[in-house]
Amino acid sequence: MLTHALLLLPDFLLIVVGFLVCRHTALDREVWSAAERLVYWLLFPVLLFGSIVRTPLAPAATISLATGGVAVVAIGIGLTVLMRRWPGIDALRLASGAQVAFRFNSYVALALAERLGGAPGVAWIALLIALCVPLCNLGAVWSLARHGGHDTRRELLRNPLIIATVTGLIANQAGLVLPDPVQTTLSRIGSAALPLGLMAVGAGLQFGGLQQAPKLAASLLAIRHLVLPAVALGLGLLLGLPTGQAQILLAFSALPTASSCYVLAARMGGDGPYVAGLVTASTLLGMFSVPLAMIAFAALHGH
Incomplete structure (x- = not known):
C-alpha cells in the first residue's frame, strides 16, 4: 500500500512547489498565467500526440477491457450531468469542476x-x-463551453487536447512512424508538460476555494474516488475480465484526476481556483483510493 501511495507524492509536491513559488518569489501570477497558456496550447497536446502515436494499440484483443474503461468514464460523465438538477447549484462552478469526477491522471x-x-x-x-x-x-x-458562453461545437473542434488526441489516433492507425529526431523533439517538449502543469495548478490554488461549495466538492470527489472504483470492481466481474485486466481497470478507475483540469478551466473562463482545489484534493485522495482499491481487489480475488 505504501508503495502505491508514494507513487503520487511527487505530483502533490510539485503542486506545493508551484504554490510557494507563485506566492513567495518574483514569479507571480502574471508569469504563471503565461505558463498555463504554454501548457494548454503546446505542451499537453504534444505529450498526448506523441504518447498515442508510439503506443501499439490492439483494441480487438481487449474489447471487454475497452468496454469497461469507456463505461467507467461514461458513468462518471452521466452522474455529473444528473447533478445539474440539484436545487441551487451554481451552474458555472459545476461545469468547471465536473471534469474532476471523470478525468484521470495519465x-x-x-x-x-x-x-x-x-x-x-x-x-x-x-x-x-x-x-x-x-x-x-x-x-x-x-460542459465548460455550454456554461461559459462559448460556441460548444467551435470549442470542441478547436480544443488542442481533442485535436492532439484525434490526430494521434489517426496517425497510429495509419502506421505513421516518426523519424528519430522528430520523436526525440516531441518527447522533450511533452516531458515538460507534467511538472509545469502541476506547478500551474499550485500557482492558481486558493485554499478557500473549495469552501465556496463544499457539498459539490465532496460529491465530485466521491464520484472520482468511491463510486467509479466500485463500478469498475463490478464491471470486472460482469465482463469476466482476466485477473490482470480486471486489476488494471480498477486501478484506472481509482486514479486521481487530471492535472490539466485546472488549465482547461482557467483557459475557458471557468472557476480556476475551485478546480485547482479539487485537483489538489484529488491528488491527495488518490494516495489512499488506489491502495485501498488494490486491497479490495486482492480480498475479492483471494490473493
Whole structure:
C-alpha cells in the first residue's frame, strides 16, 4: 500500500512547489498565467500526440477491457450531468469542476500500470488512455463551453487536447512512424508538460476555494474516488475480465484526476481556483483510493 501511495507524492509536491513559488518569489501570477497558456496550447497536446502515436494499440484483443474503461468514464460523465438538477447549484462552478469526477491522471496511470502488470499492464492502460482521453476531453470541453458562453461545437473542434488526441489516433492507425529526431523533439517538449502543469495548478490554488461549495466538492470527489472504483470492481466481474485486466481497470478507475483540469478551466473562463482545489484534493485522495482499491481487489480475488 505504501508503495502505491508514494507513487503520487511527487505530483502533490510539485503542486506545493508551484504554490510557494507563485506566492513567495518574483514569479507571480502574471508569469504563471503565461505558463498555463504554454501548457494548454503546446505542451499537453504534444505529450498526448506523441504518447498515442508510439503506443501499439490492439483494441480487438481487449474489447471487454475497452468496454469497461469507456463505461467507467461514461458513468462518471452521466452522474455529473444528473447533478445539474440539484436545487441551487451554481451552474458555472459545476461545469468547471465536473471534469474532476471523470478525468484521470495519465502519467500516474502509466507508472502504476507498470508496477502492477509490467509490459502487458502498460499496453492495457495505454489502450484505456487512447480510448478514454477523447471521451473525457469531449465531456469537459462540452460542459465548460455550454456554461461559459462559448460556441460548444467551435470549442470542441478547436480544443488542442481533442485535436492532439484525434490526430494521434489517426496517425497510429495509419502506421505513421516518426523519424528519430522528430520523436526525440516531441518527447522533450511533452516531458515538460507534467511538472509545469502541476506547478500551474499550485500557482492558481486558493485554499478557500473549495469552501465556496463544499457539498459539490465532496460529491465530485466521491464520484472520482468511491463510486467509479466500485463500478469498475463490478464491471470486472460482469465482463469476466482476466485477473490482470480486471486489476488494471480498477486501478484506472481509482486514479486521481487530471492535472490539466485546472488549465482547461482557467483557459475557458471557468472557476480556476475551485478546480485547482479539487485537483489538489484529488491528488491527495488518490494516495489512499488506489491502495485501498488494490486491497479490495486482492480480498475479492483471494490473493
